[in-house]
Amino acid sequence: MPDSRQPRRVRLKDVAEQAGVSVGTASDALSGRGRITEETRRKVADVASELGYVANALASGLRTGRTRTIGLHRQSPTEQLDKPYFRQFFAGVLEVGQRHDYDVSILSANTQVPRSTAPRVDGVIVVDPLSDDLRARELMLSPLPVVAGEYLPPGLPECEVVAVDHRRAVNELLAAEEERGVSRPLLVAPDEHSGWGNLLREVFEAWAADLGVEPAHGYVRFGGWDDKDGFRQVIRQLLEAHGDADFMLVSSPYGVLAGRELLLEAMPGREVRFASAGPDVDGVLSETPEVGYVDLPARALGAACAERLIERLEAGPAPGRAPGATLVPASVRLPR
Template identity: 35%
Template sequence: MTPATIVDVARAAGVSKTTASDALRGHGRVSDATREAVLRAASELGYAINRSARSLRTATTGAIGLYIPQVVFRSEHYLSFVYGVVDVAAGFDYDVTVIVAGEEARPNYAPHVDGLVMIDPAEGDAMVERLLAMGLPVVSSERFPSGQQPTGVVWSDHGAYTRVLLDHLAERGAHRPALLASATVSDWSIGIQESYLAWCRDHGVEPAVAVATFGTDASQAQAEAAAILEREPDVDALIGASDGFAAAAAPVVTAAGRVIGEDLLLASCVDNSALRAMHPSVTAIDTKGGEAGAECARLLFRLLSGETERGASIELPLELHVRESTQGRSQG
């Protein structure tokens, strides 16, 4: 008699293969009723997870790699992402080998891991190309901006949420929002800038864009914010694209004689605890760093076990948190 498979269990329980797998391993968002149905089906069919066979299929090393940019420890989003990956890996009894971006790719570097998770891969990153060439399963948070694509991707529609933010600013009285954009070329940064420019075209607004390098000293973002306010005095809203840009710009706005939340609305495309604690608190898009990291890790393990096909794509919804900095005069 042919042994039962995870597909048989899923069919008997009336759930998807992924849900059945999560229920059997105790992972994912599975209700108690669904978990019981899956376990009952597995018992009736005589199904058992064959760990040794799975290890042979995937050449298990007991570790996955996590490739991160050097600026990770300056970003709450990235730190949350790392914790999300580590937490899920621990549930699978796996270690996480952290691979940090360097100035140059190490040509002979080959981490001893089963697969890789990458955070926001940027265009022109030689180490990304080196790691892809290893032929291991790769899951990335956000799509690659060009060239070869990963085995699986967890992505968010940052462009759509940027438009939601811009519409909110317009509703609160802003007529000419400016964007303090990131110099990094990635799926995330491209989505934000393209959405901003398209919104400006649709609303007959002259774009006002300045660019700063993410992860550098706050003084660069402050200098760019000051320059745009001086150059474009009719700007009445400022969006900081990268984590930290809006917080860096706040004192510059005040020094220019503007009142945040009244004649200058301030917002960020990446939320963090500092923005929530500021006075006034700053409106921001919650990029769900921890959830993104956890989802990337779960997808990688499903790819390694053969439960998910190559090319898998999962969209992670985001959320706009409206706070005092975009209150507007009409709301005062």
Template identity: 45%
Template sequence: MRRQTVTLKDVARAANVSPSTASEALSGGGRMTAATRESVVRAAQVLNYRPNAVARGLRTGQLKSIAVHHVHSGDRFASDYFRDFVTGVLDGTQADDYDLTLLNSNPQVPRNRVPRVDGVIIADPIADDLRAHELLNSGLPVVAGENLPPGMPACPVVAADHGSALREILDHALTRGVRRPALLGPDANSGWGEVLRAEFTAWCAAHGLRGATRRSRFGNPSVPEHEAQVDELLTAEPGTDLLIVSSEPIALGALAALRTHGRSPGTDVLLACCAESRVLSATSPAITGVDMRPRELGRECARLLIRMLGAADDGDGGDAPPAGPVTLPTTIHWRASTGPRDA
């Protein structure tokens, strides 16, 4: 036998108040005596009343639900980074009892509707992602989990402090006698890639060094393609003595290419990755990586978005977005590929 749903009218009848008063009492609003509010709350508890989310959304304009969008969300679940990021978003939604939706992603096909959520987190915003542009122009509150690429509509940003980590790696390499650094990072579709190139170029200029840069398609998982790209770089720049890459597939391709060129990572050439994965600690030699703390990043994205939505239900319409990017610290895991740090 199907259990009968308890409605707001049932609670109001049991507390001997109107449905509107019952609604205000349960939401913490309205003007009434403490005894009336207590009577409504007690009636709701006795009847085991659960608010209808759709009806509440129609009344308040909020569904208590946010979404995460990524240019390739399905494929990215294979990565530790994206799983940790989404786990962090869930950490951030739990305190305020928001639900989380993972949006379908197809970067070249328009959405057929605006998602039924209060706001959206765009993880790793990419310039040629059509759906990301649609979300940014939808009128929904949006927070970006990483730096926006040039030309993308503005929104609040939470990002890892890539610049500090990259400069620390470069400073260490300088103490090891490096004179010909190179960077292989994401193309201009990625705001992260643009930050890395700007920091690398500025550091090289400040130290009077000629640095080489190459670009990789963001999210390209192909190790052989990156091996070929590093091979081309080493052929064009045979004096390269530091190679900084941006992802695990590039790092693995770099190891293979360096060996083909008779180079010894950690001794006559240093190798570091601006991201982190468990694989990097298991290579030979183990590769220095930058932990961007994706769980923290996801959590702070959710907290910022919920604050903007007024998650505390205090009636002030939520917090104003921050004036600039919110930057979170990173952790460098130093390994054999960059040599001893006390050299």
């Protein structure tokens, strides 16, 4: 009969005994914690490698309360998984998680109902925080470290922010439009629940004030990235109310497409230029070089959020560090 017995797993205690240190010192040496000399760290690491020791993450988690898992929260995540932007953001987080040996968990999120249990993660990235998202608020008020992946809207608790440098990118796009001549600019952006929407309005209004013109706004539901019917309705209302408008900045390339189609179908002869504050998702603007857009770096943003969160988890928040924004640059395609 074959021997079904499995070889005994090498334990941390075995590594400690072989290296001539305590179990606590061996644990600190292998995890990078504690005040230990480099010579001791190397000795313990060499012994662990020689014995074939593999850390038991479950046992470690029981001792430390750590799961080595970071959570990803986004309002309506099941809808967003269809969107290229969220998939790219998620991929950036996964890349960093893999590099640091952290799992990534997408949190289930009924944003109108409080959680009944705390999420089993060490920290959370809140993607595109919205002020009417009850669970985002809960997470930011919890003891868990939280990093927001985009600007916070008013009303949400403060936390660290990693965001795209929209201000620089949008100003670059608007400067190009200014050179082409603008007399009556319009903006279609997410409402006040979105920190990104609020920033777009701030930048747009400051630009219009410098031009000495009065801007007008229309609002769309945040997350309705490809809701062409919704954009079409808002854009029609704006164009009908402002017959002299000659330029419109829209938060999505699908909104640009909806506006251009509206002009062709229902307002022939009307000339309005468009630009998108969002990237050319699905190539909808690839054949329209006269339309500029901001190419939002979703993957780089997700990676930067994960790096910052894991840095906090590994080292803890720096003493006296105030919440602030770490900016990720975005490229701009200027109109031709």
